Amino acid sequence: MRFRSVNSYHIKEESHQHFLLENRNDPVTGDNFSEGDEVVFCSVCKSAFLKDSWSYMGNKHCDQRSTLPVFPRTKKLILQKPIELPFAFADTDNRTTAFCIDIFVIGVLCFAFAIINAKLHIHTNAYFYAPISFLLFTFRDSLLINKSIGKAFQKMYFIDITTNLPATIWQTLGRNLLYWVMNGIFALLFITIKALENQIEDNVLLYFFTGVLSITVNVFYIKQSIENNYSWFDKLLGIRLVKKK
Known part of the structure; x- marks a missing residue:
């Protein structure tokens, strides 16, 4: 009966240090492999055996007689540090506080505008302040490109969820236009x-x-946005409100 040739290798520290660092042992004798040992690798399961142990098993393992023609090299597993984003998603408290600040700022601006008109003796109809307030409130996220004044105080801004980069003025303008x-x-x-x-x-x-x-x-709309921290306007435009860490 003709047997296959056995591929065996003498372990050398300079060439097979990766194998020695695995602290593997012979399944038959239980001895750790060390420099100078002659080993054989099953071609199916890649288990290592001393050549004498392979002979003891009848030159057979996994119901076959083939051995690896090259000394296997295990791939080095590199554990990379997870990428830490410089922001966290804004929560309910952040959004509520920013909203209240925006309302306060808009009220102050309208009040200041009324005082200036009075000082300059410019008669302005009271109805004039309604559309001004509406425009300021509606387009507040476009005033500072991707955040309102209240959000700026809270160190919040909008990002593009596909790139994690700050949202463009067109994205926040689109958000404001939908609201408008x-x-x-x-x-x-x-x-x-x-x-x-x-x-x-x-x-x-x-x-x-x-x-x-x-x-x-x-x-x-405001309740849904606050509870979910993510309005349907934002989902549609692919943006998300975040807070700097």
């Missing part, structure tokens, strides 16, 4: 009611229901 469209519908209803107030009976009731609906929608 949502509220613009209600503004258009108010204007329509105002234009047709002489032709519509109970226009006061229409104002009331339109105002309640507008407030309800905005409260729902």
Whole structure:
């Protein structure tokens, strides 16, 4: 009966240090492998045996007689340190505080504008401040490119979720425009009611229901954003509000 030739190797410290560092032992004798030992590797399971142990087993393992034609080299496993991002996702407290700061800042700006007009003896209709306040509130995230004044105080800003880089002004502007469209519908209803107030009976009731609906929608949007820390506007535009660590 013809047997396959056995591929054996003498262990050398300078060439096989990686193998010696594994502290492997012979499955038959239980002895640790050391420099100078002649070893054989099963070609199926890659187990190492002393050549004498391989002969003792009848030159056979895993129901076959083939041995590795080259000394195997185990791949070095490199454990890389996880990438630590310079931010954390903004939580409910962060968003609520930033929102309150924005409301306060907008109120102060409108009050300051009214004082300046008074000092300059410029007569401004009280209704003028409503659209100014609306625009400032709606586009507040575009004032500082990717954050509002309140978010800047909180060290918060928007990022692109695909790159983790700060969001562009176009992304935050798109976010503000979506909000503007949502509220613009209600503004258009108010204007329509105002234009047709002489032709519509109970226009006061229409104002009331339109105002309640507008407030309800905005409260729902704000509530949903605060509870989930992630509004559907943000998901649509691929951005996320984060806070610097």
